[in-house]
Amino acid sequence: MAKASKLVAAKRGKVLLVRRRRDGLWMFPGGRKRSKETDKDCLRREIKEELPRLKLGRLSLWKEVKAKNKRSGRKMSDAIFIARNAKGKLAIGDRKEIDRAIWQKPRGIRLTPTSRYIRDQLFPRKSK
Template sequence: MFPGGRKRSRESDKACLRREIKEELPKLKLGRISLWKEVTARNKRSGRKMSDAIFIAKGAKGRLEIGDKKEIDRAAWHKPRGLRLTPTSRYIRDRLFPRKRR
């Protein structure tokens, strides 16, 4: 799942991402962050506009220790296949990790 936070006023997208990761997983340290893609769409059910900035981190180290157990109940590393994903997560996975052709 994605962090559920919101940008604070005058906070850049990258600063927001780093702050959210630090709040949710305080022992995790991210390497260089770069914008991969911005996605804007309208929710088919509610009609609400959605906007997401998707970033890639060059490396991550540290433990997946949870910062606020009221927000996150667990954290684990997984391979990109074999997980139940939301449509947005599936889109990202399939673009970043395309299936290998045999």
């Protein structure tokens, strides 16, 4: 089982991202799992805490990532879920952890290493 769960929600060519207050980096929403919590339950709880007015449709597991980040050396252990539908106001619930949420094109923004990995796998650069 993964140590954390992340959400990828896309709408009209943009993805849902939240900004970490401590370092200003953007990431896909989600967080660490509690004991005896499933990956999906973890994601639903984290979304409710971070973005309480966001309503998610059906969630499907895209991939479990267990790898070492080439840039940071940090071990990744994440369950990545895709939301088929996400709607509602992007009101911030946990202001100590995140300070902003946006729908943004997945390139041209400073992402955390794990979120960069997810972006590069799901939204590869278009070759000319």
